[in-house]
Amino acid sequence: MSFQQLDDLGRKLETLEHALAILGADEATHMAVGGGTKRAEAMSGLAGMLHRQSTAPIIADWIAAAESEDLNDDQRIAVAEFRRHYTNLTCLPAEFVERLTRERLRCEQLWRDLRPKNDWVGFKPALEGIVTLAREESALRAEVLGLDPYDAMIEQHDPGSRAADIAPVFDELKTFLRDFVPHVLAVQEERLAKRPLKQLSGTYPIEKQRDLGLAVMGAIGFDFTHGSLSISHHPFCGGVPSDVRITTRYKTSDFLSALMGVLHETGHALYEQNLPHDWGHWPLGKPRGIAVHESQSLFVEKQLGRNPAFWCWALPMVEKHLGESWSIDDILPHVHRVERGLIRVDADEVTYPLHVILRFELEQDFIAGRLEVTDLPEAWDAKMRDYLGLSTLDNPADGPMQDPHWASAAFGYFPSYTLGAMMAAQQWAAFEKMHPAANDEIAKGKFDAVNAWRCENIWSQASRYTTPDLLERATGEKLKASYFINHLKVRYGV
Amino acid sequence: MSFQQLDDLGRKLETLEHALAILGADEATHMAVGGGTKRAEAMSGLAGMLHRQSTAPIIADWIAAAESEDLNDDQRIAVAEFRRHYTNLTCLPAEFVERLTRERLRCEQLWRDLRPKNDWVGFKPALEGIVTLAREESALRAEVLGLDPYDAMIEQHDPGSRAADIAPVFDELKTFLRDFVPHVLAVQEERLAKRPLKQLSGTYPIEKQRDLGLAVMGAIGFDFTHGSLSISHHPFCGGVPSDVRITTRYKTSDFLSALMGVLHETGHALYEQNLPHDWGHWPLGKPRGIAVHESQSLFVEKQLGRNPAFWCWALPMVEKHLGESWSIDDILPHVHRVERGLIRVDADEVTYPLHVILRFELEQDFIAGRLEVTDLPEAWDAKMRDYLGLSTLDNPADGPMQDPHWASAAFGYFPSYTLGAMMAAQQWAAFEKMHPAANDEIAKGKFDAVNAWRCENIWSQASRYTTPDLLERATGEKLKASYFINHLKVRYGV
Structure with missing residues (x-):
């Protein structure tokens, strides 16, 4: 046979x-x-x-x-x-x-x-x-x-995603963000003028940060019989579903940096750990693609980990492990910090999509032959000024040379990051609609219901459907910009 | 071609x-x-x-x-x-x-x-x-x-070794040890009666033991750009020559246990790290065999690591890392402790060969058809009583069931342990003859000369010669029992 x-x-x-x-x-x-x-x-x-x-x-x-x-x-x-x-x-x-x-x-x-x-x-x-x-x-x-x-x-x-479907959604998001970013920065400035930023004390031993990370990972559902946490230069999620290796890196001056890395990689890890075991040796049993994988890491990092409700539960753990007491009002300005910057990987969730959309537009022009490398610095700079009001003409290292993707011939990869962020917002909205106690549970450190929903709708489906079909079956709708836009408005707009 | x-x-x-x-x-x-x-x-x-x-x-x-x-x-x-x-x-x-x-x-x-x-x-x-x-x-x-x-x-x-060459050497050693073990135990008892054993304090945090181990490894010549130390249930040396992984396990009650494991595995590691790189992908570039490998681990553990001169240098390091001050006269009774026991892997260097010779004799009888499994418990017990004065008849788990080798069909493996110990003694004697300052240098933590000798004579030769030829070329003589016997006499007989 x-x-x-x-x-x-x-x-x-x-x-x-x-x-x-x-x-x-x-x-x-x-x-x-x-x-x-x-x-x-x-x-x-x-x-x-x-x-x-x-x-x-x-x-x-x-x-x-x-x-x-x-x-x-x-x-x-x-x-x-x-x-x-x-x-x-x-x-x-x-x-x-x-x-x-x-x-x-x-x-x-x-x-x-x-x-x-x-x-x-x-x-x-x-x-x-x-x-x-x-x-x-x-x-x-x-x-x-x-x-x-x-x-x-x-x-x-990202099997099944098409530029013609992505472009209008990205355009809607871009149009929104061009106005929203200055608004958010103004709101942020006003808030900080009223309540100055409480500085991190900068005394966080690695071992204690590691214990905090492990405690948070475990609570969120990471299975330590099938995975572990260690240290690397750049955080990643690797290994195999039966033994998922995630990493973070530590700064003793700032516990949020490592912890946010742990949350992001835990999101990837939950997907890997909960893929259907019996299909593990078939292409069908693999994760659907980069965009869906990113939706799972961003779900944990952004939808859960930067949710104010999450910090109701997390702050006592921070105090227990690091011996430092924080109020919600003092920690959120760190967790929700927005800043215009040149570098994609350093960007917050508000400005990040503009970095991606810029690349999405340019790489389509490359493939279509409408753009040549010799014109890239100007094209990049024009969009950077348009979308984020920043110039990179004199600094290609922080402009078109900042990412390894194109050097690796990985065209068509960039959209996945923002597709992932948008799908995560749409998934959370769908879950919350079905499960109105969602935020209350997160505030108590209860992740069972949200994990069960994701396991049923995403993890256990592996590569059964294309990316758009997987999302539509999970949330009842095609990809829409509005969920992510609403998410940003609620979290950053007021 | x-x-x-x-x-x-x-x-x-x-x-x-x-x-x-x-x-x-x-x-x-x-x-x-x-x-x-x-x-x-x-x-x-x-x-x-x-x-x-x-x-x-x-x-x-x-x-x-x-x-x-x-x-x-x-x-x-x-x-x-x-x-x-x-x-x-x-x-x-x-x-x-x-x-x-x-x-x-x-x-x-x-x-x-x-x-x-x-x-x-x-x-x-x-x-x-x-x-x-x-x-x-x-x-x-x-x-x-x-x-x-x-x-x-x-x-x-162990390519090249033959039972007919091993047997007379083992017989000489057995004859010596049957009388020597009771003598050593009497000498030890007398010494302890005069100077009671100073107990280990039992307060040795793993991290500090690890730092001590790393410091000792480095001084002995372990190359940390091509290897590392971690923890496992049983100590081992694994990995590849460009990245040798050694392990130990820690008891907080006893720092000697982990440190002796580190020394033993460092001996294996030095051999691996110093094999000729250009031959690494040929069988010729592999270590010669188990006996030679064991000679290198035992060289570091026994010839160097249990040498009183070594402890002149090591005790200040113990004090630095563990904060505990020891005199040579107090540490040596721990390092040179001799005890009759049933278990090979727990045996000291005096009694260990008797465990091996017992197995060497029995497995020859197995292969020749002179011994059947049904008679093994009696045959084992008879030799145990003869060589070490202990009986195992009512306790097969600590008798013929104690090792995995025979269950794995690994016959002909056991002699390597004692061949390794004897070769290590013969190598040290040859080196010391050429280099009379050997002990003085060890006492100062200088391992350059001894490593250079081993690199030239053993490590760089990889699988160029059979085991007996390798030893003869390195030491100028065929395997002799006398070097190991003299070594035991000097260290344990007086």
């Missing part, structure tokens, strides 16, 4: 995926510094094995045969995901993949080297090469998938 | 070995408890890939062709090791390997389950099955290797 052959293949691939996931997490947490060269060799060797085994021509035959077998519902959609996965993995000629891999590695290395030097001129030719390749890739994928070229790129990160 | 194909093969296998080594170390240190099932699946999948790729029939052709190619010296011995390795991996029929693997896993599981229950009757039939298989394995290997059956088993763990 061909389905059985796909099932066996899945188990074989899972072995290599497991090794890559744990080696990757280990590299960022426990590896000795001198272990990097051999680790890179081992991981690229394993990745090569995984790619060869995932793209073997015989798999096409198994999939075709399985499609006409008498299967149950789960198996049928599992085969469909096998096909989707296989098509996306094999639709580029081997020669092109090699060229892309080589150029991408070169451009990434150059980016790491030249960004700190603010050297746009040195970086430009490499990025031009990548943009050319990305246009080629998107055309090749578009042809096979029957999609527009940019949509074919989005599809790699 | 066929040598190039072997070289490429080595790099491919190294990738899987790397993954297995890091996943194995991670399992014992950082894995979440619930991650075990998936980890076992992943590791057995990778081990299967490694086995299939290491035993592909084409490799025989490459080796044969490479043997007639024009190669340099290193390449020639590399090919010879490829052949030795390949022959040992492929000399058992696949059907037999599967049967052995299945029975071994079953017997190991049974051992883990039944040893705590002291259930010899339940365990016996499984061990009988293993002994039958081990006889079959040794006959199959003997045929291919042209060795005696038991030697063919030793060869798997």
Whole structure:
């Protein structure tokens, strides 16, 4: 039976995926510094094995045969995901993949080297090469998938999302935020004039912050029999569903930094830990995509973790672990701090979407051939001034050189961040409508109901539906800007 | 060129070995408890890939062709090791390997389950099955290797060592120890009567013990850019040469326990870290075998770490890190404590060889068909009473059920422990003869000269020579019991 052959293949691939996931997490947490060269060799060797085994021509035959077998519902959609996965993995000629891999590695290395030097001129030719390749890739994928070229790129990160659906929602959000950001800043200034910011004392030993983080993770539902928390330079969620590795980094001067990292990664971890175990070795059992994953991390970080109700419960824990007493009115100005800035990864939830929309617009222009790299600094600067009133012309390192995504040829990835934020707001609204005691429960540290809702509607569904379908089935509606806009208005507008 | 194909093969296998080594170390240190099932699946999948790729029939052709190619010296011995390795991996029929693997896993599981229950009757039939298989394995290997059956088993763990060479050396040691153990115990009693044992205070926080361990490791030569120390249930040395993972476990009541574990594993680690890097992906670049590896761990633990000179240097470090002041005369009775006991792994360096010689004799009888499992409890007990004056007849859990080796079908492994101890003593004697200031330097915490000697004579040689040849080239003599006997006499006899 061909389905059985796909099932066996899945188990074989899972072995290599497991090794890559744990080696990757280990590299960022426990590896000795001198272990990097051999680790890179081992991981690229394993990745090569995984790619060869995932793209073997015989798999096409198994999939075709399985499609006409008498299967149950789960198996049928599992085969469909096998096909989707296989098509996306094999639709580029081997020669092109090699060229892309080589150029991408070169451009990434150059980016790491030249960004700190603010050297746009040195970086430009490499990025031009990548943009050319990305246009080629998107055309090749578009042809096979029957999609527009940019949509074919989005599809790699966020299956089912289309630029034509995203654009009007992002436009509505952009129009709102252009006026809302100055309003929020004025409100914030006025509030701080009345009640000056209570400074963090800056005396938070790492061990105590870690214990606080562990306590919060556990309460929110992280399963410590299937995961752990450690330290890395950048917070991440890695490992495998049976052993999810999340990390944060600590500043002894500021406990919010590490704790917010823990909350965000716990959101990712809950998704991984609660995927359907029996499907773990099928593409169907994987998380739906980057946007949905981000909706889960932002759900915990923003919808729960920056919710004032959350702090009713969390502040006594802060006091218990760090020995510092805070009132809600004193902590919220830190948790809800809004600031116009040049850097996407440092942005708060109000200004962040403008960073993303800027990139979403520019990368569509790149793929469509309407924008060339040589014009990027001006195009970037024009939008930065328009959306956030900031200029980056003299500072490309904090402008178009700030992110690694384009250097890695990851076009179509950026929208996921803001799609995730919007979906999280829409999910919370749907949950709260069904469950009016939502905020009261959060204030008591009770996360059972909200987790049960997410488990039923998101986590247990894995890759059963496209991103838009998953959201619509969970919330009863297509993606709408209004939920996120309302969320921002309530939290920041008054 | 066929040598190039072997070289490429080595790099491919190294990738899987790397993954297995890091996943194995991670399992014992950082894995979440619930991650075990998936980890076992992943590791057995990778081990299967490694086995299939290491035993592909084409490799025989490459080796044969490479043997007639024009190669340099290193390449020639590399090919010879490829052949030795390949022959040992492929000399058992696949059907037999599967049967052995299945029975071994079953017997190991049974051992883990039944040893705590002291259930010899339940365990016996499984061990009988293993002994039958081990006889079959040794006959199959003997045929291919042209060795005696038991030697063919030793060869798997300790290439080049032969029972006929080991037996007279072990006999000399046994004869000496039977009289020496009672003598040592009497001397010890007399000494303690004159100067009562200073008790450990039992207040040693783990973090401080860890810092002490790290300081000692660093001074002895552990390279922290290529390795680290963490915690596990049983101390081990794992990982890969570019990233050696050693572990210890801590009791807050006793700092010597963890520190001696650190010293032992640091000995293993120095060997791994100083293997020739360029050969890392060839069998030639691997450590020579278990006996040589054990000689390196015991060199650091016993020859250095229990040397009174070592404590001249170490006690101020103990005081610095643990805040407890000790004199040499007070610490040495702890470090040199000798006790007759039933358990091999708990034994001191004086009584330990008797545990090993007992097993060496019994497993030769097993393989030769002179001993059956049903007679093992009596045979074990008779030797225990003869060598150590202790009886285990009513307590098989602490008698023939105490070790996992035989349940795992690892016959020919036990001699390595005592061969290692003897080789370490012979190495130290050879070094001290060339370098009379050896003890003075140890007392000052200077390990450069002793490490340089070991690097030149042991570490950098990797698998270039058989175990006996390696020792003879390093020390100028074949293995002799007298060096170890003298070492024990000087340290424990007066």
